[in-house]
Amino acid sequence: MIDGEMQAFPLTLDKFLDHAAKWRPDAEVVTGREGGRIDRIGYAELKDRSRRATAVLAAMGVKAGDRVATLAWNSQDHVEVWYAIMGMGAVCHTLNPRLTAEQLASMVDQSQARILIVSADLAPLAARIRAVARDVERLLIIDGEAAEGESLRPLVDAADGTGVVWGDFDETAPCGLCFTSGTTGAPKGVTYTHRSSFLHALRLLQVDTMAISGGDTVLAVVPMFHANAWGLPFAAPAAGARLVLPGRHTDGASLARLIAAEGVTVGVGVPTVWLGLLEHVEATGVVLPTLRRIIVGGAPMPPALMERLETRLGVRVQTSWGMTELSPSGVVAPSSEPSQAALAGRPAIGVDLLLTDAEGTPLPEQRGVEGHLRVRGAAVIERYFGDDATATDASGWFPTGDLARIDDDGNLMITGRAKDLIKSGGEWINPAEIEAVVGALPEVSLAAVIGRSDDKWGERPILLVETQAEVSDEALLACLRGRVASWWIPDAIFRLPRMPLAATGKIDKLRLRSEYGGG
CATH class of the missing domain: 3.30.300.30 (ANL, C-terminal domain)
Structure with missing residues (x-):
């Protein structure tokens, strides 16, 4: 043979936690609890608990390809079961607790999840879902105790994870399921694969995107039930960064306490979250000297709010744009360039943009003109969950429904939603x-x-x-x-x-x- 060969190394998400546990074993995942209490766990111990949780789920009959639903806030326990589910080749179907029981039951019916893993304070909502959904057989309670369901933590404590095998499947296997918010009709399910989520996480680490490093302490305010918390539970262990999770409390006072106590350097969430933090800081005079960057997305950034945040908190605000169908990151403004609320940033390698007319014909000029935005890339949807029809056009471009401009430097500016x-x-x-x-x-x-x-x-x-x-x-x-x-x-x-x-x-x-x- 003349040609050489590279090792087979499937891009499966369990490798992120394996990497962090081996090379940054003591870097922490921190969770804000009720009454200001803080729990913390190192990546090595987190991996051990996740493998134990896999053993528990396997004993309950969960196998590769099965959907397991979670209805939970951002917490250590939620991250544990995420990796437990995905590592064994099952699919983590995240549910948004801000929706109604009937809406959530409809989603669970579509995914055919038999197990629902729930934060304790959400158990009443989970019970209503279970009463309506066809397939849910068990409620497993995390983050506390509840009158209904089985407590998962003692089961994990007693389990043996030494014989658990992770990653024994193809990298194109599904790993996650998230339904869109349904702002243009009935919510649609978006299926993420291990490969797409792995490549998406690597893109977040690039210096001109989120630029997360092992020296960062990242506060993930964006919910884990919303497009995989923008990939942060994968990107943080990949970089060896500390990951701070606020639980259910994302008001300004609670976030300020966490930022101050844990030395948070990077915060990620929608603009309204940071408005709450800013109002608390302005009212109390509290100082947050470690916070260097705030990454916003999910909604347009008001220029006045950006200026207030940068002036009062001394941070750099990075705008971004994405959607559930993009895993969700599309573009992020680099931290090295001046802030502009109107600009979302330039695409990194792995995602491409196209402006078309209303019928989908590419515009002859792609810079300085407004058009309908289409996207394609390694972490962009091909078709929706349970739908035989492709969601892309004949050339593989996904129509986002956004109106946009691209300036001469390649910066994307979202100018509106076609439906608005x-x-x-x-x-x-x-x-x-x-x-x-x-x-x-x-x-x-x-x-x-x-x-x-x-x-x-x-x-x-x-x-x-x-x-x-x-x-x-x-x-x-x-x-x-x-x-x-x-x-x-x-x-x-x-x-x-x-x-x-x-x-x-x-x-x-x-x-x-x-x-x-x-x-």
């Missing part, structure tokens, strides 16, 4: 452009624009704001004059004490349309 466009008098109005201008006012915390039914024009825009300082209606509208077309100016302004948020932390435009869009 307002048609007024036969012409289109883009709410995102109005929201960006109003959101730049220092007095405004959050802004949303929706269409309201109008007998003459079909729809007219209205503005809803949550403010953090006094500002007149005239000032809110004056900032738009000369910045957007005069007929784009909202017809009415509604001031909300708190902007309603959807289950993923984004502004709940469905609720806003229901309450304010009827005319």
Whole structure:
């Protein structure tokens, strides 16, 4: 033979925990508990407990390819069962506890999960799911004790994980299942594979993306039930970074205590989370000197909020864009470049972007023009769970539903959602452009624009704001004059004490349309 050969090394997720346990055994996973208590465990011990949990699940009849559902907050116990499920080749189906029992039962029916692993305080919700879902046979309780279900921790304590085999399957095997939020209809299931999630995690570690290193302490506020916590439970052990998990308490005071106590260097979550932290810091004067970077995504970043965060906390805010179907990271703004709230960042290797017209034809110019955004890559969906039809076009591009521009430097700017466009008098109005201008006012915390039914024009825009300082209606509208077309100016302004948020932390435009869009 002339040609050489490389070793077979399947890209399975168990290797991340194996790596951390061997080379950073004492680096910690930290969990915030009730009453300010903090639990901590090293990666070596975490691996041991995860293998024990695999043995428990195997004894209950779980095998490769089976779906096991979790209904739990970000905690050590949740990470343990994640690796236990995925390491044995089963599929971890994460459930969002902010949805209703009926919605969750529908998802569980689709996945046919027989076991539901639950945080103790969510046991009542799990019991309602079990009462409706067809296949759920057992409730296993983590993070405490509950009146219903079996406590998993003593079973793990008593188990023997020495004979457990992880990773004995193809790297293209499914590892996770997450349903979209359903903002455009019924939620759809997105199946992640070991290979896709492995490559996605490696992309997060690149210096021009999240740039997580072994010297970092990462606070994962983004929920594990939301697109795998953006891949952080894989990326942190891959780098040997400390991973801090807030449990169910993500209010500003709780996060500030964790950041201060654990020396957090990087925080990751949606903008509304950091607004809560900022308001707490401004009210109390607490100082968080170790926090260097905040990575935001999931919703547009208001420019005024970015400036307040960077000025008051002394941090660098990195914007990003992604979606469940992308595992979820698409682009991240590098920490080495000046902050710009409007720019989401450039794509790293492994994901590519394309702008098309409404029919899917690529635009002749890809820079400086607005188009419909399509994506393809190693961690981008091919088809939805249980659906025979492909979700991509004939060339393999996935239509995101976003409107976007790409500047001359390759930075992506999301300019709106196609479904959010307002048609007024036969012409289109883009709410995102109005929201960006109003959101730049220092007095405004959050802004949303929706269409309201109008007998003459079909729809007219209205503005809803949550403010953090006094500002007149005239000032809110004056900032738009000369910045957007005069007929784009909202017809009415509604001031909300708190902007309603959807289950993923984004502004709940469905609720806003229901309450304010009827005319």
